[in-house]
Amino acid sequence: MVVNSIIHILQTQGNDILNSIGQHITISLVSLLIAAVIAIPLAIVLMKHKKIAEVILQITSVLQTIPSLALLGILIPIVGIGTVPSVIALVLYAVMPIFQNTYSGLTTIDSNLEEAAEAFGLSRSKKLVKIEIPLAMPMIISGLRIAMVMIIGTATLAALIGAGGLGTYILLGIETNNNALLIIGAVFSAILALIFSALIKGISKLSLKKIGIIFMAVIVLMGGYFGYKTVEKPQVSITIAGKMGSEPEILINMYKDLIENDHPNMKVSIKPNFGGTSFLYKALKSNSIDIYPEFTGTVLESLVKTNKDASHDPKATYNLAKKLLKEQENLDYLKPMKYENGYALVVKKSFAKKYNLKTVSDLIKVENKIHAGFDPDFYQLKDGYPGISKAYNLEFASTKTMESSIRYKAIANNKVNLVDGYTTDPQIEEYDLVALKDNKEFFPPYQGAPLVSEKLITEYPELKATLNKLAGKISVEDMQKMNYQVAVKHEKASKVAHDYLVSHNLLREK
Amino acid sequence: MIEFKNVYKKYDNNENIAIKGLNLQINDGDFFVLVGPSGSGKTTTLKMINRLIKQTSGEILIDDENIENLNLQEMRLNMGYVLQNIALFPNMTIEENITIQPESLKWTKERRHKVVMDLLDKVGLPREYAKRFPRELSGGEQQRVGIIRALASNPKIVLMDEPFSALDPISRNQLQELVLKLHQEMKMTFIFVTHDMNEALRLGNTIAIMRTGHLEQIGTRDEIIHNPKNNFVNGFFKNQHNDDKKIKLIVDSQDCQQIDHQVADLNEENNISDLAQILRDKKFALVENSEGKVWKLTIQNLLNYLARDGDGRE
Numbered sequence: 001m002v003v004n005s006i007i008h009i010l011q012t013q014g015n016d017i018l019n020s021i022g023q024h025i026t027i028s029l030v031s032l033l034i035a036a037v038i039a040i041p042l043a044i045v046l047m048k049h050k051k052i053a054e055v056i057l058q059i060t061s062v063l064q065t066i067p068s069l070a071l072l073g074i075l076i077p078i079v080g081i082g083t084v085p086s087v088i089a090l091v092l093y094a095v096m097p098i099f100q101n102t103y104s105g106l107t108t109i110d111s112n113l114e115e116a117a118e119a120f121g122l123s124r125s126k127k128l129v130k131i132e133i134p135l136a137m138p139m140i141i142s143g144l145r146i147a148m149v150m151i152i153g154t155a156t157l158a159a160l161i162g163a164g165g166l167g168t169y170i171l172l173g174i175e176t177n178n179n180a181l182l183i184i185g186a187v188f189s190a191i192l193a194l195i196f197s198a199l200i201k202g203i204s205k206l207s208l209k210k211i212g213i214i215f216m217a218v219i220v221l222m223g224g225y226f227g228y229k230t231v232e233k234p235q236v237s238i239t240i241a242g243k244m245g246s247e248p249e250i251l252i253n254m255y256k257d258l259i260e261n262d263h264p265n266m267k268v269s270i271k272p273n274f275g276g277t278s279f280l281y282k283a284l285k286s287n288s289i290d291i292y293p294e295f296t297g298t299v300l301e302s303l304v305k306t307n308k309d310a311s312h313d314p315k316a317t318y319n320l321a322k323k324l325l326k327e328q329e330n331l332d333y334l335k336p337m338k339y340e341n342g343y344a345l346v347v348k349k350s351f352a353k354k355y356n357l358k359t360v361s362d363l364i365k366v367e368n369k370i371h372a373g374f375d376p377d378f379y380q381l382k383d384g385y386p387g388i389s390k391a392y393n394l395e396f397a398s399t400k401t402m403e404s405s406i407r408y409k410a411i412a413n414n415k416v417n418l419v420d421g422y423t424t425d426p427q428i429e430e431y432d433l434v435a436l437k438d439n440k441e442f443f444p445p446y447q448g449a450p451l452v453s454e455k456l457i458t459e460y461p462e463l464k465a466t467l468n469k470l471a472g473k474i475s476v477e478d479m480q481k482m483n484y485q486v487a488v489k490h491e492k493a494s495k496v497a498h499d500y501l502v503s504h505n506l507l508r509e510k
Numbered sequence: 511m512i513e514f515k516n517v518y519k520k521y522d523n524n525e526n527i528a529i530k531g532l533n534l535q536i537n538d539g540d541f542f543v544l545v546g547p548s549g550s551g552k553t554t555t556l557k558m559i560n561r562l563i564k565q566t567s568g569e570i571l572i573d574d575e576n577i578e579n580l581n582l583q584e585m586r587l588n589m590g591y592v593l594q595n596i597a598l599f600p601n602m603t604i605e606e607n608i609t610i611q612p613e614s615l616k617w618t619k620e621r622r623h624k625v626v627m628d629l630l631d632k633v634g635l636p637r638e639y640a641k642r643f644p645r646e647l648s649g650g651e652q653q654r655v656g657i658i659r660a661l662a663s664n665p666k667i668v669l670m671d672e673p674f675s676a677l678d679p680i681s682r683n684q685l686q687e688l689v690l691k692l693h694q695e696m697k698m699t700f701i702f703v704t705h706d707m708n709e710a711l712r713l714g715n716t717i718a719i720m721r722t723g724h725l726e727q728i729g730t731r732d733e734i735i736h737n738p739k740n741n742f743v744n745g746f747f748k749n750q751h752n753d754d755k756k757i758k759l760i761v762d763s764q765d766c767q768q769i770d771h772q773v774a775d776l777n778e779e780n781n782i783s784d785l786a787q788i789l790r791d792k793k794f795a796l797v798e799n800s801e802g803k804v805w806k807l808t809i810q811n812l813l814n815y816l817a818r819d820g821d822g823r824e
Contacts, residue, residue: 038746101627110597110599112593112595113597113599113600114595115562115593115597116591116593116597116599117599118586118587119560119586119591119593120586120587120591120610120611120614121582121583121584121585121586121587121589121611122583122587122610122614122616123583123614126614130599130602130610131599131601133602134601135599260585401674
C-alpha cells in the first residue's frame, strides 16, 4: 500500500521532488564549501598555536550542542527566513568536524617527516603544500565526509524555515503520519548522503592541484547560479507562509490566488510547510514574511500575554485576540473563516449510528462501553480530557494515551472506539469517522484568520478587502474534504484551493 | 670548515646541561664521526650545525661565518641531512623525494631528473625505482634513497644522524661501504653520528668521542686505538681490541643456539676477529668446543657481545 502511494506521489509530484532535491543539494554544498573555507585555513593557521586551537575546538563543540531548532529560532529575527539562516546554521554545525579533523591531521604528522622537511630548508608554504596537507589529506577528507553526511541530514530542517529541500517531505510525513512522504524524503536524502560521501572520497584520490581546480569550479558554478538566481528572481512584494500540513498550504494558496487576482501588479511568493508556530510568528514580526494564517485559540494560548481565562465563545475569542495582537505587537488580525479547527471527540460513523450519538452529551449513554485513545497532551491539558470529562460528567471504561499520529490508525483498526482529534482532520473522512458536536461549547474555539504585519496593511490597505473575502467562508466539511484531497489523495494544494475559490464564486475561472 | 667555539646547550625542562663548552673543528672534505653512548650530546651537536637545535651560548661558524647570520633556509638548502628513521615522504615518489632540495633551489626538470638517475646508478638501485613510492622499497633500499636525497643538491656538508641504527646488520654493512665510496667520490664533508664503535672506526677519518656533553677525545682512528686518553675511551673501544679475545667469551656469555651433527667452521679457542671475518660473508658461523658441541653464532650474537662489552663501562 505504501509502495503504491509512493509511486503515486512520485508520478504526481515528481517535479516538486526534483526541485526539493535540487534545493537540498544546493543548500548542502554551499554550506559544506563555506564550512570548509572557514575550517581548513583556520586549522592551518592554528596548527602551531595549540592553546588557541583548543579554545576554537571548544567553541565549535559548544555550537554543536545547540539544538538545530533553537539555532534556527535565534537566526530568524537576525537574518530572516529561507536559505540564508539554513546555510548559517549548517555551516556552524559543519565547522567542527572539518576543523577538528584537519587540525589533528596536521598536528599528528610523524615528527621525523616534519624534521626532515625543516632540515631540507623547505619554506613554510612549500612544507604545507608538498608535505603537511597531502599527509593530512585522509583526515581532512574524512572530516569533510562526516560534515557532508551531517549537513545532508540536518538540512532536512531547512524546510522548517522556508528553504525547502527534502525535509519538506520528511516533516510533512511525520506531521501527517504519511509514511509514503516520509520514505520519499528519507530515502532521497540517504541516497544524496551516499553519493556525496562517495564523490568526496573520489576527489581525495586526486592531486592537490586537481582538487583546487574542482574546488574553484564548484565555487564559480555556485556563484554563477546564485548570481543568476538574484538577477532572474522576480520582484516579490508579498510573502505568505503557512504551518506544516495540508490545511495551511491550501489556505495560503487561496490568499495568493485572491491577491494576484485582485492586484495583478503584486507578486506573491508562498512558503508552505514552514516550521512551528514560533518560527512563523518570529518571521512575521521581523518582516521576513507578510502574512500567515493563525488560529484564534493559538493566539491567546501562546502568542500574546493575557491573564483572562479562555472564552468559549468564538466571537469573543477572536475579538480579544485581535485587540491584544494590535496592542502588544502591532499586528493586524483579519476576519476569521467559518470553520473551527478545535479539539473534538471522534468516533466511527457506524458506532455513532448504532447508539444514535450526535453530541458529546450523548456519550453518557454509552460511557461504560467507551475505550478511548488520547494524544498525551490532550490527556493532560486542562482544556482536554480532564476538563471535558468534568464538564460533561463522563467516565469512560478505559483510556489510553498514544502518539497523535497513530491514534486514528487505532480507531480504524477497532483497538479503541473513541479518540481526540481536530475537527478538520482529513482522517475523519478517510476512516469514515465523525466528530461529535461540542454542545456545551467546552473546547476553546480555534478559528483561522490571516495574521498580517501592520506594515503591509498600511502600505496596501486594499489587501484587507481581498483577504476578508474568505471571512465566514469554508465550513468544517469543506475544509475536511480539501484536507482529504491534499493529504490523502495527494492532489496539488494550489489546484484544490483554486477549485474551491472558483466553485464558490470568489474567483473567476481563468 | 665548521667550528664550534665554547658552545653550551641547556634544555629548558632539564636540569642537566646537554653540551658543556664544546670546542671543535671539522675540516672540509673530512669524514667526521661523532660517537658516544646515549645522552652524550652527539645528536645535539649535529643538529646545532643546521640549527634544528639552537645553542644556549657560544658560536658555531661555517667558513668563518657565524651560522646565525646566514639565511636559515638558504643554509639548510645547501646541507644534506640523513635521518635515523629514514623519513622519506610517503606521499611522494622516490624521484620527488630525492629532488626535494633541487626543486626548492629551482633546478630545471631535466637537471633534476639527470641527478636522480645518476644517483640511483651510483647506489645500485634500478632506475625504475624513481617512479615508485617509499612503501614499495625495503628498509635498506629506503635508506639508500635517504642518503642520495641528502646528496642530490651536491651540498658541501652532509649531516647523518645514526642513519643505519634501524637497519639489519647486512644492510648496515652494505650501506657503510656505500657511504665510504660516496665520500671518496664526492669529496663532501660528512658528519656522522653513531653510538656504534665498529661503525665509527670503520667510517671515520676523524673520530670525536663524546660523553655527557663534552668531548672525551678527538683524533684519527689510529690515534684513538693506540693512545686512548683515559679509561672511558679505552672501555668504549675495548671491543675493538678483539685480537686476543676468544670466541668462547661469546659462547659463555649468552644463550647461543646449539645444533648437532654439523661440521664446524671454527673452534671456540679461535679469536673473535676470525668469527667477524666469517660473518661478513655468511649469515652464521658454526663453532665447536673441545667436547665436540657445536653452536650456531650469528652476527646478532657478535653484536650483543660487543655492545655489552663496549658500552662504556669502566
